[in-house]
Amino acid sequence: MASIIDVAKAAGVGKSTVSRYVSGKGYVSEENRARIEEAIRKLRYVPSTSGRSLRLQRSYAMAICVPMITHPFFSRFAESLQSELFRLAEEGDGRLNKVIIVAQDEQRKLKWLIERRLIDGAFLVTHEKFDFKEFGVPLVTVDRLMGREVPVVTSDNYEATLRALRYLYDKGRRSIGFIGGRPSQRSEVLRRYDAYCDFLEEKGLAPHLRYQDYRHGEEIEVAEGFLREEKGLDAVLATSDAFAFATYRAAFELGYGALDIISYDGCMDEWIQRPRFTSIVQDIDGMARAALSLLLKKICGESCPDSVVVPASFRKGETA
Amino acid sequence: MASIIDVAKAAGVGKSTVSRYVSGKGYVSEENRARIEEAIRKLRYVPSTSGRSLRLQRSYAMAICVPMITHPFFSRFAESLQSELFRLAEEGDGRLNKVIIVAQDEQRKLKWLIERRLIDGAFLVTHEKFDFKEFGVPLVTVDRLMGREVPVVTSDNYEATLRALRYLYDKGRRSIGFIGGRPSQRSEVLRRYDAYCDFLEEKGLAPHLRYQDYRHGEEIEVAEGFLREEKGLDAVLATSDAFAFATYRAAFELGYGALDIISYDGCMDEWIQRPRFTSIVQDIDGMARAALSLLLKKICGESCPDSVVVPASFRKGETA
DNA sequence: GTGAAAGCGCTAACAG
DNA sequence: CTGTTAGCGCTTTCAC
Numbered sequence: 001m002a003s004i005i006d007v008a009k010a011a012g013v014g015k016s017t018v019s020r021y022v023s024g025k026g027y028v029s030e031e032n033r034a035r036i037e038e039a040i041r042k043l044r045y046v047p048s049t050s051g052r053s054l055r056l057q058r059s060y061a062m063a064i065c066v067p068m069i070t071h072p073f074f075s076r077f078a079e080s081l082q083s084e085l086f087r088l089a090e091e092g093d094g095r096l097n098k099v100i101i102v103a104q105d106e107q108r109k110l111k112w113l114i115e116r117r118l119i120d121g122a123f124l125v126t127h128e129k130f131d132f133k134e135f136g137v138p139l140v141t142v143d144r145l146m147g148r149e150v151p152v153v154t155s156d157n158y159e160a161t162l163r164a165l166r167y168l169y170d171k172g173r174r175s176i177g178f179i180g181g182r183p184s185q186r187s188e189v190l191r192r193y194d195a196y197c198d199f200l201e202e203k204g205l206a207p208h209l210r211y212q213d214y215r216h217g218e219e220i221e222v223a224e225g226f227l228r229e230e231k232g233l234d235a236v237l238a239t240s241d242a243f244a245f246a247t248y249r250a251a252f253e254l255g256y257g258a259l260d261i262i263s264y265d266g267c268m269d270e271w272i273q274r275p276r277f278t279s280i281v282q283d284i285d286g287m288a289r290a291a292l293s294l295l296l297k298k299i300c301g302e303s304c305p306d307s308v309v310v311p312a313s314f315r316k317g318e319t320a
Numbered sequence: 321m322a323s324i325i326d327v328a329k330a331a332g333v334g335k336s337t338v339s340r341y342v343s344g345k346g347y348v349s350e351e352n353r354a355r356i357e358e359a360i361r362k363l364r365y366v367p368s369t370s371g372r373s374l375r376l377q378r379s380y381a382m383a384i385c386v387p388m389i390t391h392p393f394f395s396r397f398a399e400s401l402q403s404e405l406f407r408l409a410e411e412g413d414g415r416l417n418k419v420i421i422v423a424q425d426e427q428r429k430l431k432w433l434i435e436r437r438l439i440d441g442a443f444l445v446t447h448e449k450f451d452f453k454e455f456g457v458p459l460v461t462v463d464r465l466m467g468r469e470v471p472v473v474t475s476d477n478y479e480a481t482l483r484a485l486r487y488l489y490d491k492g493r494r495s496i497g498f499i500g501g502r503p504s505q506r507s508e509v510l511r512r513y514d515a516y517c518d519f520l521e522e523k524g525l526a527p528h529l530r531y532q533d534y535r536h537g538e539e540i541e542v543a544e545g546f547l548r549e550e551k552g553l554d555a556v557l558a559t560s561d562a563f564a565f566a567t568y569r570a571a572f573e574l575g576y577g578a579l580d581i582i583s584y585d586g587c588m589d590e591w592i593q594r595p596r597f598t599s600i601v602q603d604i605d606g607m608a609r610a611a612l613s614l615l616l617k618k619i620c621g622e623s624c625p626d627s628v629v630v631p632a633s634f635r636k637g638e639t640a
Numbered sequence: 641g642t643g644a645a646a647g648c649g650c651t652a653a654c655a656g
Numbered sequence: 657c658t659g660t661t662a663g664c665g666c667t668t669t670c671a672c
Contacts, residue, residue: 001437003664003665003666004665004666004667005665005666008643013642013643014642014643014644015643015644015665015666015667016642016643016644016645016667016668017641017642017643019666019667019668020641020642020667020668022666023666023667025667026641026642026668027641027642028641028642029641029642032641032642046435046436046437047665047666048374048437048664048665048666049379049436049437049438050370050373050374050377050379050437050664050665050666051374051648051664051665051666051667052665052666052667053370053373053374053648053666054368054370054371054373054374054647054648054649054650054664054665054666055647055648055665055666055667055668056648056666056667057370057648059369059370061418068399069389069395069396069398069399069402070392070395070396070399070587070590072390072591075389075390075395076389076390078389078421079388079389079390079423079424082389082421082422082423083423083424086429086432089432090432097436097438098381098418098420098433098438099420100418100419100420101398101402101421102402103399103402103403104399104403109406112406112409112410113418115366116366116369116417117321117366117368117369117370118369118417118418216590217590217593219593220593220594241591242591245591245592246593249593249594253594267390268591270390270536270537271392271561271562271565271588271591271592272565272591272592273537273539273540273566273569274540274569274573323648323649323650324649324650324651325649325650328659333658333659334658334659334660335649335650335651335659335660336650336651336652336658336659336660336661337657337658337659339650339651339652340651340657340658342650343650343651346652346657346658347657347658348657348658349657349658352657352658367649367650368648368649368650370648370649370650371648371649371650371651371664372649372650372651373650373664374648374649374650374663374664374665374666375649375650375651375652375663375664376650376651376664377664
């Protein structure tokens with residue numbers, strides 16, 4: 001495996017010159033550039049991450065924390081991130097070259113990784129309680145508000161929810177329910193709820209809510225309870241795909257009347273192929289890209305905005 | 321950040337003694353052990369992976385390749401693996417400390433990682449065509465047969481399928497269909513098909529098959545086509561959750577008669593909460609554990625078996 | 641512009 | 657049993 005020294009010899013220059021060339025900082029004459037390039041090609045030289053790591057005290061890895069990787073939103077996010085990072089790395093961006101996905105008991109695992117200096121930064125896509133002050137690496141969150149020092153990436157939850165509600169309203173729906181799991185931490189996701197309340201108040205409609213910190217897996221019971229209590233709804237806005245599907249299923253089992261359902265995310269389409277849900281679709285790729293760009297800047301000590309908002313879109317399906 | 325030298329000084333010994341102590345190889349006197357232990361505790365010393373990496377030319381990372389991380393089986397597998405590796409590492413097993421999940425275009429990404437010596441080994445949980453000879457790191461596959469050099473972990477596909485068929489048969493089902501996506505590469509998953517054929521032949525029943533290399537996302541069309549052509553089935557065995565759900569849905573939409581459905585994996589229960597599918601459940605945790613243990617052995621140059629079979633189980637739900 | 645040299649933290653001979 | 661020593665591959669002063 002060729003090292004920088006082999007390249008230097010082959011090119012007839014010192015190894016610091018090669019280093020300068022490879023890292024792109026410092027001057028290298030045109031002549032030497034060419035010889036180095038050739039040597040690199042000939043020897044198939046690839047800079048050693050461990051050498052760099054040791055010297056620079058960086059791991060070139062980042063972590064992404066999610067509550068569970070089996071959740072379609074989180075797994076799609078992780079996949080996007082991975083792909084984007086790979087794309088950058090392939091293009092020669094040397095700031096980071098691997099991403100470690102951390103699920104379940106994230107706080108402990110993340111701490112473990114940081115203690116061992118195994119990561120240079122992390123994403124938090126999670127609602128677990130986090131004492132972020134303990135962490136010594138740059139952090140970026142998705143949806144989660146943790147204070148000035150931690151930039152946050154969100155989609156335009158408020159606007160997107162409003163759009164969906166307007167759609168239902170324009171269709172003539174006047175008895176619109178809202179169902180979902182309420183985040184226990186300060187989260188941008190709460191803006192969906194704000195939008196619902198504001199909209200209904202503006203239109204002078206009565207709210208029909210089922211919004212608490214439910215455990216995942218129990219959506220069906222929650223939805224059943226909701227529909228059993230709230231007779232005569234003509235539409236329901238769900239804050240997740242799981243709640244939307246549960247509501248759909250509960251309505252079916254209870255023989256509920258015609259009911260428009262709008263889901264959030266629309267990530268489960270490839271699994272639940274029928275019916276096609278009408279959904280508010282977050283731009284997961286865009287969010288991942290934005291988040292990565294923020295984190296890379298933070299890692300390199302550059303300044304970066306406190307927050308980035310990525311637009312969501314509305315996708316009409318068969319359920320509304 | 322304390323280094324091995326700080327520990328050595330604090331303990332009043334040479335750094336190689338500390339190294340020996342930490343790595344567990346070589347003799348260290350009881351007396352020195354104690355002093356080193358104390359120094360480590362006092363200084364909160366954590367061995368540097370980059371130092372080790374550079375010295376030993378190892379990355380302490382492994383990759384797991386899956387076609388897509390959004391597939392519940394794959395994501396659960398990845399999560400299991402991650403957790404198991406973390407558990408081992410936390411217990412002091414220093415053979416590996418991070419896992420990189422590789423999805424989409426796995427072959428190229430894996431190659432990229434290996435070229436940069438970013439991983440010490442990899443799992444292949446994928447049916448993409450792979451020229452494994454190109455790879456210079458130990459490999460372990462799940463379900464996939466690649467030759468003597470590459471150990472494989474599977475569940476007892478044949479037996480588990482047989483058990484499910486027997487269950488249907490004993491319930492009086494005689495017109496049993498089989499639907500699924502057929503792997504294009506040599507795979508242990510084909511044993512499910514073998515079991516189906518063998519069982520039906522043994523019982524003198526006619527087979528009803530829909531088994532090709534379908535694209536994911538099209539399960540519903542395939543299932544509809546199947547049920548439309550095959551009238552009068554009283555049971556269907558699906559080789560995945562997605563096919564099972566699609567069959568269930570297609571039967572509903574077509575107004576098909578009573579139909580028992582058995583799914584494979586049972587990974588989607590937390591999303592599709594109703595109906596509860598009767599499933600053949602692979603022991604994903606067990607498979608991940610087995611695979612990890614094989615890979616660790618290979619990485620350390622120890623001998624290991626060519627294959628490990630992990631039992632699957634049968635879980636009765638509402639659909640059969 | 642460039643090269644020599646120091647050193648990041650670690651392990652493995654090797655000599656005591 | 658233990659300490660000294662020589663790198664692993666890289667970046668970065670600092671002279672030239």
